[in-house]
Amino acid sequence: MEVFSSKTLLIVIAFSLIITNSYQANERQYQQANTLFIRTSCSSTTYPRLCYASLVKHANSIQTNRFLLTDTALNVTLATVKSTWAMMSSLAKTRELKPRETAAMKDCIELLSDSIDELRKSINEMSRLRTSNFELTMSDIQTWVSAALTDQSTCSDGFEEINATGDIKTIVQVKIVQVAQLTSNALALINKLATSHG
Ligand SMILES: *[C@@H]1O[C@H](CO)[C@@H](O)[C@H](O)[C@H]1NC(C)=O
Numbered sequence: 001m002e003v004f005s006s007k008t009l010l011i012v013i014a015f016s017l018i019i020t021n022s023y024q025a026n027e028r029q030y031q032q033a034n035t036l037f038i039r040t041s042c043s044s045t046t047y048p049r050l051c052y053a054s055l056v057k058h059a060n061s062i063q064t065n066r067f068l069l070t071d072t073a074l075n076v077t078l079a080t081v082k083s084t085w086a087m088m089s090s091l092a093k094t095r096e097l098k099p100r101e102t103a104a105m106k107d108c109i110e111l112l113s114d115s116i117d118e119l120r121k122s123i124n125e126m127s128r129l130r131t132s133n134f135e136l137t138m139s140d141i142q143t144w145v146s147a148a149l150t151d152q153s154t155c156s157d158g159f160e161e162i163n164a165t166g167d168i169k170t171i172v173q174v175k176i177v178q179v180a181q182l183t184s185n186a187l188a189l190i191n192k193l194a195t196s197h198g
């Protein structure tokens with residue numbers, strides 16, 4: 001005996017298609033709102049394209065939350081500084097370098113290490129932002145992220161001064177510059193978060 005007539009079955013299928021489609025349409029709208037939020041927020045940074053590219057893969061967790069956006073930007077920056085530090089440390093050990101390059105590399109590794117500490121402290125403070133004095137905590141975060149940026153610039157200046165050439169120069173230009181740009185963007189987002197409060 002037939003429980004469902006074929007007509008009923010068609011109606012059921014049609015409805016489930018409509019529901020699935022509208023669910024997917026909703027999902028798409030959320031995703032579009034999330035990526036639009038990142039694009040708009042990034043437009044006020046100095047390197048908007050890098051900002052967007054580094055954050056868009058976290059769009060689902062950031063949603064349209066300015067705090068999460070800023071926190072993610074800091075976390076992404078810290079991860080990049082760490083990997084750059086590791087790369088430079090291994091390069092310093094494995095490569096034949098000119099004495100000047102060795103000195104610049106050593107300074108830079110130390111500066112990046114300081115910058116990792118400063119970013120860690122700011123991320124730690126971010127987690128206390130809601131429960132402690134907002135202005136004071138924000139001011140500490142701004143100070144540390146600015147210090148991290150200064151350390152990174154000092155590192156790349158060091159390589160400029162010795163007129164680094166070849167792949168040492170390429171590494172500095174690509175990696176350190178990217179790290180500094182990410183940090184500069186994170187600082188811009190932090191400043192925005194600071195002014196959007198209250
Ligand atoms: C950033 O990293 C901190 C420390 O690992 C973590 O507690 C926090 O949840 C991360 N924030 C985001 C938005 O992923």
Ligand SMILES: *[C@@H]1O[C@H](CO)[C@@H](O)[C@H](O)[C@H]1NC(C)=O
Binds near residue numbers: 161162163
């Ligand atoms: C680097 O290049 C500049 C300009 O060519 C030159 O004036 C300077 O002396 C060079 N520095 C070193 C450390 O070689």
